[in-house]
Amino acid sequence: MVVTKKIGLRTMGECDLIDITPQVRKEVSSSGINSGTVTLFLAGSTAGISTIEFESGLLSDFQSMWERTVPRSIPYEHDRRWGDGNGYSHVRASLLGASLVVPFTDKTLALGTWQQIVLVDFDNRPRSREVVLQIMGE
Amino acid sequence: MVVTKKIGLRTMGECDLIDITPQVRKEVSSSGINSGTVTLFLAGSTAGISTIEFESGLLSDFQSMWERTVPRSIPYEHDRRWGDGNGYSHVRASLLGASLVVPFTDKTLALGTWQQIVLVDFDNRPRSREVVLQIMGE
Amino acid sequence: MVVTKKIGLRTMGECDLIDITPQVRKEVSSSGINSGTVTLFLAGSTAGISTIEFESGLLSDFQSMWERTVPRSIPYEHDRRWGDGNGYSHVRASLLGASLVVPFTDKTLALGTWQQIVLVDFDNRPRSREVVLQIMGE
Numbered sequence: 001m002v003v004t005k006k007i008g009l010r011t012m013g014e015c016d017l018i019d020i021t022p023q024v025r026k027e028v029s030s031s032g033i034n035s036g037t038v039t040l041f042l043a044g045s046t047a048g049i050s051t052i053e054f055e056s057g058l059l060s061d062f063q064s065m066w067e068r069t070v071p072r073s074i075p076y077e078h079d080r081r082w083g084d085g086n087g088y089s090h091v092r093a094s095l096l097g098a099s100l101v102v103p104f105t106d107k108t109l110a111l112g113t114w115q116q117i118v119l120v121d122f123d124n125r126p127r128s129r130e131v132v133l134q135i136m137g138e
Numbered sequence: 139m140v141v142t143k144k145i146g147l148r149t150m151g152e153c154d155l156i157d158i159t160p161q162v163r164k165e166v167s168s169s170g171i172n173s174g175t176v177t178l179f180l181a182g183s184t185a186g187i188s189t190i191e192f193e194s195g196l197l198s199d200f201q202s203m204w205e206r207t208v209p210r211s212i213p214y215e216h217d218r219r220w221g222d223g224n225g226y227s228h229v230r231a232s233l234l235g236a237s238l239v240v241p242f243t244d245k246t247l248a249l250g251t252w253q254q255i256v257l258v259d260f261d262n263r264p265r266s267r268e269v270v271l272q273i274m275g276e
Numbered sequence: 277m278v279v280t281k282k283i284g285l286r287t288m289g290e291c292d293l294i295d296i297t298p299q300v301r302k303e304v305s306s307s308g309i310n311s312g313t314v315t316l317f318l319a320g321s322t323a324g325i326s327t328i329e330f331e332s333g334l335l336s337d338f339q340s341m342w343e344r345t346v347p348r349s350i351p352y353e354h355d356r357r358w359g360d361g362n363g364y365s366h367v368r369a370s371l372l373g374a375s376l377v378v379p380f381t382d383k384t385l386a387l388g389t390w391q392q393i394v395l396v397d398f399d400n401r402p403r404s405r406e407v408v409l410q411i412m413g414e
Contacts, residue, residue, distance in 0.1 A: 001414065002311045002312050002413050002414050004311060004379065004381050035140045035142060035272075036140050036272070036274065037177050037272050037274065039313050039377045039379050041377070041378060041379050041386050043386050043387060043388040043391065044388040044390075044391060045327060045328060045329040045388055045390050045391040050232050050233075050235060050236075051183060051231075051232065051235075051236045052183060052228065052232045053183040053228055055216070055219070055220075056215070056219075057214070057215035057216040057217075057218065057219040057220065057225070058215070058216045058225065058228050058229070058232075060215040061214045061215050061216050061225050061228070061229050062228075062229055062232055065207070065208055065229045065233065068207075069207055069341070069344075069345055070341055076333070076337045077332070077333035077334070077336040077337050078331070078333040078334045078337050079333075080333065081331070081332075081333040082331075082333065087333070087334065087337050090328065090329055090334050090337070090338075091334070091337050091338055091341050093327075094326045094327065094328045094338055095233075095326075095341065095371075095372065096233070097235060097326060097327075097373060097376070098326075098327045098376070098378075098391070099376055099377045099378065100235070100236070100237055101177045101179070101237045101239050101377050102179060102236075102237065103142065103177050103179050103270050103271075103272035105142050110179050110181050110270040110272075111181060112181040112182040112183060114182075114183050115181065115182060115183045115236070132379050132386040133379075134311075134312070134313050134379035134386075136274065136312065136313065136412065136413065137140050137274065138139065138140050173278045173280060173410075174278050174410065174412065175315050175410050175412065188370050188371075188373060188374075189321060189369075189370065189373075189374045190321060190366065190370045191321040191366055193354070193357070193358075194353070194357075195352070195353035195354040195355075195356065195357040195358065195363070196353070196354045196363065196366050196367070196370075198353040199352045199353050199354050199363050199366070199367050200366075200367055200370055203345070203346055203367045203371065206345075207345055233371075234371070235373060238373070238374070238375055239315045239317070239375045239377050240317060240374075240375065241280065241315050241317050241408050241409075241410035243280050248317050248319050248408040248410075249319060250319040250320040250321055252320075252321050253319065253320060253321040253374070274412065275278050275412065276277065276278050
């Protein structure tokens with residue numbers, strides 16, 4: 001059995017992290033599927049999906065890591081050719097990854113107590129985003 | 139068809155890598171499912187799942203990469219607010235990712251010869267961990 | 277329903293990126309499955325799978341990020357013990373990840389307009405690679 005859902009979001013960009021756990025939980029619980037997996041996929045090349053303990057200290061630490069590893073302030077070939085100014089956003093998204101798969105049993109996600117599912121938007125401006133949820137199982 | 143299994147482990151923390159390939163192989167082979175995918179998911183926000191050629195040189199190289207990219211010795215907001223001292227563990231886990239999906243056919247995992255599935259525990263102390271295996275297919 | 281396909285490729289190594297979107301699209305479209313997920317898995321420990329906007333500026337930016345984060349020019353224990361000279365390739369592959377899961381509906385992949393699926397080969401020499409596609413759904 002396969003059920004497809006979409007979560008629409010407005011993001012602020014610049015490593016904006018949005019906790020989508022409540023929406024994922026709700027869609028899985030109302031899908032009619034008892035056990036299986038929910039595949040979360042971000043359509044787009046400047047954002048990704050991961051999990052984190054969603055507290056403001058860690059959000060800041062996560063953002064600092066990206067600034068060290070894929071800095072905004074160095075030159076990017078993408079920007080030189082296209083003038084988008086978001087070369088760093090693309091590189092960050094490719095490293096983080098566009099998909100996450102979370103198992104569930106008895107309609108309950110296999111998340112840890114302090115583990116939330118997040119959309120991470122690396123783009124350099126506010127965006128409308130859509131996360132696809134493919135819920136599969138029996 | 140969906141079969142849920144769990145692998146329980148004791149880890150040492152500080153980028154402890156544990157080869158869980160034998161357990162995954164055993165659970166897939168005894169699941170009654172011939173072809174499909176096994177989704178591995180780590181419930182928790184200071185550890186993750188990946189693959190690596192499991193030899194001691196590379197385990198050390200992998201740990202050195204984490205120490206360069208997300209060092210223990212710099213200040214973290216998470217630690218300042220909560221005093222946990224494991225801010226770096228959280229950031230590393232969010233970058234590595236909590237899920238891995240491995241296809242199998244005729245009960246055989248699609249792994250390379252020198253490719254093992256590993257739990258990576260980034261926490262700053264020994265932990266009890268549980269990896270969820272969602273085995274799906276026909 | 278489960279359909280297994282394989283994409284065979286010749287790569288050049290040294291962070292060679294190959295756009296495999298057309299092949300994935302074709303296999304999903306001819307699989308007989310309407311809605312579900314395609315799991316892409318790279319068998320091997322020196323390459324991985326991700327998504328990127330496939331234009332030459334970003335390919336270069338992505339390669340520069342790897343050279344900063346996991347440089348070729350520093351010593352690796354793997355190379356000291358085995359003389360392979362590709363310690364950096366292994367570490368990069370473990371960080372990027374071996375699997376990607378893409379949902380599809382009405383035989384259409386949930387990709388963004390500027391988002392392509394890529395095999396990333398980090399090895400230090402040309403290789404023959406095989407990407408496994410596990411297509412599941414109904």
